[in-house]
Amino acid sequence: xxxxxxxxxxxxxxxxxxxxxxxxxxxxxxxxxxxxxxxxxxxxxxxxxxxxxxxxxxxxxxxxxxxxxxxxxxxxxxxxxxxxxxxxxxxxxxxxxxxxxxxxxxxxxxxxxxxxxxxxxxxxxxxxxxxxxxxxxxxxxxxxxxxxxxxxxxxxxxxxxxxxxxxxxxxxxxxxxxxxxxxxxxxxxxxxxxxxxxxxxxxxxxxxxxxxxxxxxxxxxxxxxxxxxxxxxxxxxxxxxxxxxxxxxxxxxxxxxxxxxxxxxxxxxxxxxxxxxxxxxxxxxxxxxxxxxxxxxxxxxxxxxxxxxxxxxxxxxxxxxxxxxxxxxxxxxxxxxxxxxxxxxxxxxxxxxxxxxxxxxxxxxxxxxxxxxxxxxxxxxxxxxxxxxxxxxxxxxxxxxxxxxxxxxxxxxxxxxxxxxxxxxxxxxxxxxxxxxxxxxxxx
Amino acid sequence: xxxxxxxxxxxxxxxxxxxxxxxxxxxxxxxxxxxxxxxxxxxxxxxxxxxxxxxxxxxxxxxxxxxxxxxxxxxxxxxxxxxxxxxxxxxxxxxxxxxxxxxxxxxxxxxxxxxxxxxxxxxxxxxxxxxxxxxxxxxxxxxxxxxxxxxxxxxxxxxxxxxxxxxxxxxxxxxxxxxxxxxxxxxxxxxxxxxxxxxxxxxxxxxxxxxxxxxxxxxxxxxxxxxxxxxxxxxxxxxxxxxxxxxxxxxxxxxxxxxxxxxxxxxxxxxxxxxxxxxxxxxxxxxxxxxxxxxxxxxxxxxxxxxxxxxxxxxxxxxxxxxxxxxxxxxxxxxxxxxxxxxxxxxxxxxxxxxxxxxxxxxxxxxxxxxxxxxxxxxxxxxxxxxxxxxxxxxxxxxxxxxxxxxxxxxxxxxxxxxxxxxxxxxxxxxxxxxxxxxxxxxxxxxxxxxxxxxxxxxxxxxxxxxxxxxxxxxxxxxxxxxxxxxxxxxxxxxxxxxxxxxxxxxxxxxxxxxxxxxxxxxxxxxxxxxxxxxxxxxxxxxxxx
Numbered sequence: 001x002x003x004x005x006x007x008x009x010x011x012x013x014x015x016x017x018x019x020x021x022x023x024x025x026x027x028x029x030x031x032x033x034x035x036x037x038x039x040x041x042x043x044x045x046x047x048x049x050x051x052x053x054x055x056x057x058x059x060x061x062x063x064x065x066x067x068x069x070x071x072x073x074x075x076x077x078x079x080x081x082x083x084x085x086x087x088x089x090x091x092x093x094x095x096x097x098x099x100x101x102x103x104x105x106x107x108x109x110x111x112x113x114x115x116x117x118x119x120x121x122x123x124x125x126x127x128x129x130x131x132x133x134x135x136x137x138x139x140x141x142x143x144x145x146x147x148x149x150x151x152x153x154x155x156x157x158x159x160x161x162x163x164x165x166x167x168x169x170x171x172x173x174x175x176x177x178x179x180x181x182x183x184x185x186x187x188x189x190x191x192x193x194x195x196x197x198x199x200x201x202x203x204x205x206x207x208x209x210x211x212x213x214x215x216x217x218x219x220x221x222x223x224x225x226x227x228x229x230x231x232x233x234x235x236x237x238x239x240x241x242x243x244x245x246x247x248x249x250x251x252x253x254x255x256x257x258x259x260x261x262x263x264x265x266x267x268x269x270x271x272x273x274x275x276x277x278x279x280x281x282x283x284x285x286x287x288x289x290x291x292x293x294x295x296x297x298x299x300x301x302x303x304x305x306x307x308x309x310x311x312x313x314x315x316x317x318x319x320x321x322x323x324x325x326x327x328x329x330x331x332x333x334x335x336x337x338x339x340x341x342x343x344x345x346x347x348x349x350x351x352x353x354x355x356x357x358x359x360x361x362x363x364x365x366x367x368x369x370x371x372x373x374x375x376x377x378x379x380x381x382x383x384x385x386x387x388x389x390x391x392x393x394x395x396x397x398x399x400x401x402x403x404x405x406x407x408x409x410x411x412x413x414x415x416x417x418x419x420x421x422x423x424x425x426x427x428x429x430x431x432x433x434x435x436x437x438x439x440x441x442x443x444x
Numbered sequence: 445x446x447x448x449x450x451x452x453x454x455x456x457x458x459x460x461x462x463x464x465x466x467x468x469x470x471x472x473x474x475x476x477x478x479x480x481x482x483x484x485x486x487x488x489x490x491x492x493x494x495x496x497x498x499x500x501x502x503x504x505x506x507x508x509x510x511x512x513x514x515x516x517x518x519x520x521x522x523x524x525x526x527x528x529x530x531x532x533x534x535x536x537x538x539x540x541x542x543x544x545x546x547x548x549x550x551x552x553x554x555x556x557x558x559x560x561x562x563x564x565x566x567x568x569x570x571x572x573x574x575x576x577x578x579x580x581x582x583x584x585x586x587x588x589x590x591x592x593x594x595x596x597x598x599x600x601x602x603x604x605x606x607x608x609x610x611x612x613x614x615x616x617x618x619x620x621x622x623x624x625x626x627x628x629x630x631x632x633x634x635x636x637x638x639x640x641x642x643x644x645x646x647x648x649x650x651x652x653x654x655x656x657x658x659x660x661x662x663x664x665x666x667x668x669x670x671x672x673x674x675x676x677x678x679x680x681x682x683x684x685x686x687x688x689x690x691x692x693x694x695x696x697x698x699x700x701x702x703x704x705x706x707x708x709x710x711x712x713x714x715x716x717x718x719x720x721x722x723x724x725x726x727x728x729x730x731x732x733x734x735x736x737x738x739x740x741x742x743x744x745x746x747x748x749x750x751x752x753x754x755x756x757x758x759x760x761x762x763x764x765x766x767x768x769x770x771x772x773x774x775x776x777x778x779x780x781x782x783x784x785x786x787x788x789x790x791x792x793x794x795x796x797x798x799x800x801x802x803x804x805x806x807x808x809x810x811x812x813x814x815x816x817x818x819x820x821x822x823x824x825x826x827x828x829x830x831x832x833x834x835x836x837x838x839x840x841x842x843x844x845x846x847x848x849x850x851x852x853x854x855x856x857x858x859x860x861x862x863x864x865x866x867x868x869x870x871x872x873x874x875x876x877x878x879x880x881x882x883x884x885x886x887x888x889x890x891x892x893x894x895x896x897x898x899x900x901x902x903x904x905x906x907x908x909x910x911x912x913x914x915x916x917x918x919x920x921x922x923x924x925x926x927x928x929x930x931x932x933x934x935x936x937x938x939x940x941x942x943x944x945x946x947x948x949x950x951x952x953x954x955x956x957x958x959x960x961x962x963x964x965x966x967x968x969x970x971x972x973x974x975x976x977x978x979x980x981x982x983x984x985x986x987x988x989x990x
Contacts, residue, residue: 041766122573365926393899439930
């Protein structure tokens with residue numbers, strides 16, 4: 001069994017720590033179980049089923065730390081892994097950035113685990129896929145998709161008495177449908193803690209309608225346009241920015257959060273006043289871990305408040321150096337939305353482009369966070385509040401920081417997944433003016 | 445690498461510094477433990493037979509088993525200190541079967557006969573669950589069993605046998621050169637990987653392989669605090685299918701020019717000195733005027749353009765739609781190949797796939813479904829002539845056997861079609877880079893790979909670089925910055941008007957090419973000589989925020 005209960009994990013970790021003779025010792029356990037199915041051309045192509053459980057130990061003498069890990073759990077193995085970490089610590093160079101371990105912390109209970117997801121089987125995955133394939137066949141389309149469920153747990157304990165435990169479940173589903181001629185393509189992606197919320201049939205229907213709706217795309221001239229990014233497109237674009245909410249790289253002068261003349265942009269009005277971005281592990285739509293990797297408790301924290309930089313993450317070392325309290329990265333990211341549906345955002349648009357999905361986003365310039373990438377799987381021209389016709393895909397060169405200065409309106413928040421990292425976020429559809437497209441693509 | 449792992453690393457402040465794939469289940473080990481012999485080959489054969497027999501007993505019509513020990517070492521430093529030294533080991537068994545005409549796969553990290561038998565049964569159960577969804581049965585190209593065979597990357601010195609201290613000393617010396625030269629920050633690292641993998645199949649192959657790769661690299665940053673501007677220059681090293689000997693420079697492996705570049709041996713101390721000078725020059729370089737330019741692309745840059753615009757679109761699984769939900773499909777559809785006259789590039793363009801190329805990242809003795817690798821033409825005199833196919837795809841393009849390019853990143857991942865090394869052949873006529881520069885009136889000479897992005901059918905791409913030199917009237921006149929070029933793949937390759945001869949041929953490569961769901965990483969090299977492309981659209985990437 002790869003998933004240990006809180007009590008089982010605590011007993012095991014206590015036993016491990018008791019073996020240690022080092023100044024400080026930290027032990028962590030992680031286990032996961034899960035499976036996946038991949039399908040294409042309306043048939044299953046590959047499927048797998050993997051489980052694993054691992055124990056890691058770090059031992060510290062002064063500022064010298066050594067780490068070792070093992071996946072056997074008898075007493076002799078547990079002692080062996082502690083001794084090995086201690087031997088490695090004695091040999092290690094001093095780490096000037098080493099911080100003493102944290103003592104016991106109070107954590108609130110996370111709401112990340114759902115038994116229904118843990119109970120998924122190869123058969124239930126195959127049934128979910130069969131539903132999706134039947135929708136695609138009925139619509140005379142070719143489906144390619146992926147479903148993956150996983151249950152995992154993490155626990156840490158240290159020689160100063162800290163103990164933290166979290167168990168979570170996750171299911172992700174994504175579907176692309178294309179017509180036989182290769183002239184239309186649509187996509188949908190879903191991610192949940194609870195598989196009961198997953199409806200592969202309705203997601204495939206959305207992908208199918210985008211595929212059929214994107215046939216006959218016309219070319220328009222690249223340039224600056226008002227765009228409505230659907231949540232799955234906005235998520236991928238913004239994911240690249242969230243990682244930059246870090247004080248150290250900003251203070252070092254090598255991030256878009258760096259201030260000319262030195263220091264960081266904390267307190268600066270960097271985006272439109274409508275922009276609010278925060279982390280909250282207790283959000284019921286996007287629950288996440290209530291502690292960080294180094295054992296700090298996590299609670300709600302605002303990163304961008306009314307467009308101002310409210311907080312940046314400070315590692316324990318950097319906080320100590322700067323004389324401030326440490327600020328751990330959040331375990332999820334939420335962008336506040338508005339009341340409008342995507343349809344209402346379209347209705348209020350005189351001329352613009354609806355973007356269903358973005359693809360292959362890469363950093364062009366770290367200084368301004370300029371990103372490039374392309375639209376994909378359903379791009380539509382809007383005129384006088386209506387979708388007029390599908391348009392050919394285009395490449396953009398745009399910075400999410402500049403983009404969030406040009407927000408016209410925010411729609412209702414939705415849970416969506418990044419098409420590259422598969423992480424879940426809560427992001428609204430976003431209407432932006434002056435979004436920069438730089439060339440046309442023939443890709444469908 | 446898995447994107448999730450990357451996010452964790454980047455959260456630790458390593459930013460865009462490239463890190464190799466660390467298998468998700470890798471556990472930390474003592475550097476000396478990496479040198480221990482893996483389990484005896486006789487025992488591996490016994491364990492494999494347990495898997496194959498258990499699968500057959502449950503109704504599998506085909507089965508293969510991979511017992512893998514995957515070792516990684518990474519030594520990371522920044523400025524004057526060591527950031528991390530880690531050795532990881534990932535050890536386990538992956539079993540793939542065909543039952544009721546469907547594929548099934550299961551993996552375990554418990555390498556005992558009982559667990560292996562149970563895992564084989566789970567793989568059959570997965571295949572049978574999948575066969576509930578109607579589909580054409582899997583059609584495998586025949587493959588003769590090789591019996592008991594072995595293969596090892598021909599290395600001179602295993603990177604794992606070199607003491608960590610020596611690597612740390614070298615990297616701190618690299619950093620010190622950069623800091624002395626005026627850099628504000630420098631990251632450096634040496635990554636080494638060793639795949640010890642045993643493959644057995646119901647076809648009668650028992651293949652034991654020992655595969656080595658190495659990737660030394662650094663990134664130099666210079667900052668102007670007053671303006672808040674910063675510039676970086678990454679190393680001109682390549683990841684290689686070599687041992688630690690890659691870090692022992694030889695005069696004949698150096699390519700002279702505006703700045704020294706390297707073939708199969710790398711001088712990291714010389715390169716960091718050059719990089720620090722480059723980054724200083726970049727701070728005051730002229731911002732490019734957008735427009736059409738003739739581009740001269742160095743192999744340290746061109747490998748990535750080959751990778752994205754040639755190697756990916758010729759993957760048969762993409763062409764057929766198996767990657768449609770993730771990486772996408774391909775504009776090189778079967779009708780274009782069948783026509784026999786689809787002009788992918790100019791007549792100068794000859795591109796080959798070669799899974800056995802010496803010193804390359806892809807080089808193996810046998811692929812991960814037990815097929816000896818081959819060398820074949822993808823683009824001949826500019827015309828599309830072939831794709832990349834494995835056993836269950838060969839029949840689709842009329843091949844009688846697999847081309848031997850099947851790979852899994854770890855024992856815990858299922859193997860599938862991955863690109864072999866794909867390389868542009870050097871020009872047939874004698875031609876030096878200096879002569880190529882002389883013929884260009886308005887151009888940009890690009891070295892090193894930078895930003896990269898391409899659409900899901902591989903038509904429209906955009907690439908940056910590390911350093912850019914303006915060419916005017918046959919002469920290099922200075923450095924440029926804020927350069928990226930955008931093009932359509934077919935137009936770009938048809939605009940190729942010159943390729944330097946074989947004296948300039950070098951390998952570049954990707955340690956972590958991602959593909960598949962769940963995403964898997966593959967290491968692959970791409971060789972070329974410097975090539976010229978006429979009239980390519982260049983954009984200016986400078987912006988202002990805050």
